[in-house]
Amino acid sequence: MSNTFSPLDWLVVASYFLILVISSYLFSRSKINTTREYFVGSNTMSMFAVAISVLATSQSAATFLGVPEFSYKYDFTFIGFYFSGLLAVIFVAYVLIPKFYEMRAITVYELLQNRYGESAKKQAGMMFLVGRVLASGARLYIGSLAISMILFGDVVFTHVAISIMVLIFSALAYTYFGGVKSVILSDIIQAITYIGAGIAVLVFLYYSLGDVNIMQILHENKKLNFIDTSIDGKFSIIGLLSGWLLLNIAAFGLDQDMTQRVLSCKNEKEAAKSLIVSILLTIPVVLIFLLIGVLLFVFYQNSQVVQNFQGENITIFMYYILNEMPEGLRGLVTVGAIAAALSSTSSVLGAMASVAIEDIYKPYKLKQAKVDEKHFVDASRKAVLFFAVVLSAMAMISYFWQRYAELSLIEFALGVMAFAYTGLLGVYFSAIFTSRGNAQTVPFALVGGFITVLALQPYSFGISIGFPWQIVLGTIIAFLIMLIGKKS
Numbered sequence: 228m229s230n231t232f233s234p235l236d237w238l239v240v241a242s243y244f245l246i247l248v249i250s251s252y253l254f255s256r257s258k259i260n261t262t263r264e265y266f267v268g269s270n271t272m273s274m275f276a277v278a279i280s281v282l283a284t285s286q287s288a289a290t291f292l293g294v295p296e297f298s299y300k301y302d303f304t305f306i307g308f309y310f311s312g313l314l315a316v317i318f319v320a321y322v323l324i325p326k327f328y329e330m331r332a333i334t335v336y337e338l339l340q341n342r343y344g345e346s347a348k349k350q351a352g353m354m355f356l357v358g359r360v361l362a363s364g365a366r367l368y369i370g371s372l373a374i375s376m377i378l379f380g381d382v383v384f385t386h387v388a389i390s391i392m393v394l395i396f397s398a399l400a401y402t403y404f405g406g407v408k409s410v411i412l413s414d415i416i417q418a419i420t421y422i423g424a425g426i427a428v429l430v431f432l433y434y435s436l437g438d439v440n441i442m443q444i445l446h447e448n449k450k451l452n453f454i455d456t457s458i459d460g461k462f463s464i465i466g467l468l469s470g471w472l473l474l475n476i477a478a479f480g481l482d483q484d485m486t487q488r489v490l491s492c493k494n495e496k497e498a499a500k501s502l503i504v505s506i507l508l509t510i511p512v513v514l515i516f517l518l519i520g521v522l523l524f525v526f527y528q529n530s531q532v533v534q535n536f537q538g539e540n541i542t543i544f545m546y547y548i549l550n551e552m553p554e555g556l557r558g559l560v561t562v563g564a565i566a567a568a569l570s571s572t573s574s575v576l577g578a579m580a581s582v583a584i585e586d587i588y589k590p591y592k593l594k595q596a597k598v599d600e601k602h603f604v605d606a607s608r609k610a611v612l613f614f615a616v617v618l619s620a621m622a623m624i625s626y627f628w629q630r631y632a633e634l635s636l637i638e639f640a641l642g643v644m645a646f647a648y649t650g651l652l653g654v655y656f657s658a659i660f661t662s663r664g665n666a667q668t669v670p671f672a673l674v675g676g677f678i679t680v681l682a683l684q685p686y687s688f689g690i691s692i693g694f695p696w697q698i699v700l701g702t703i704i705a706f707l708i709m710l711i712g713k714k715s
Contacts, residue, residue, distance in 0.1 A: 653705020
């Protein structure tokens, strides 16, 4: 099978970008007068639209390609992560969301201001921004790497940089003018695109296997496990109810990237529903990509597969796209990967801008003089542009970082938000469930959680411990640091 892009593939990609251009124009036509309109849509977004947007944001290009890789190598136990996510969003929906709406929050870190003072809000916001630059910049790089492989057939820096720019400018088309409302509406298009691409691949792959007894092969190779009852498995029940649960609580309730669109709902009940519906919709979507992975196992079971492309380790799904995908379908899968990368990129630009303006710049500026809302709306758009440049730079740095560092730190960069989550979890649990802690203990707790997880990495001190336990220990350390502080 030829691995070059055909005219039909280019037609599919061109059609997708035409839809992006038209929709970005239509979604960005409304005039925005306040930062509340820009960042949370004046709390007018429908529950279902927000649920689809949260679904789209939770899926990146790394997920699009990585989920089939997991089931190709292992089984279906990764689905447990999303059942853990269901428990997490129930907690977020009924414990955190009411508090956010009670104070009419634009960012989740405003809750810490009420509890520990303005400095705590700024410190949590800074932790989010630093983590997001590294993590989202690296994710942007991985998405652009995949797109460069498919579109240009290589991974030279020029083509990777072009792919990065394609994603950033596409994200800016929605985020810069229309704010979160435009992002949420565009996420519906992205979700339909990459889910449609996944279904198309699944159907094509299934019929290409012919008369092979798929279930027998999967059963013989122990690929049909959905539950991991071991103690140290990647997604064991113990891990799902401890570290992975904490990770999901942080992702859905303490990360502005995910929570921003939930705060755009009309009220707290709609916001709670949007979170629960989003995870219920995500489970079957993830199952589609897990099914692709096990079918790829059947497809390649007797073949010699070298998952390598010009020195890059690639997933089995990427290998299949590059070597087996027919004309037209390759173009559809390409736009599916772009859609997955685009939904996570556009959301993070708005999230980072909201924290920078609402939690850091706005309080500072209002202390200097009385300033009207138009100034802050303009500043918000400039912040979106600034973070677009920063994320692009981080993505391009990652290109060289991955190749020339003694240790590949891309995995670390992708996990930085998880490192930051432990500190945030400790601080928020103290704020919500105890009367302890104060402004002085907040920065120590944030840093303490981060350092704990960092110290437990194999490349730090050679300690080998499962990632869920790293999250648990980091959260406990951060929480204990908060308890040291006297009642604020």
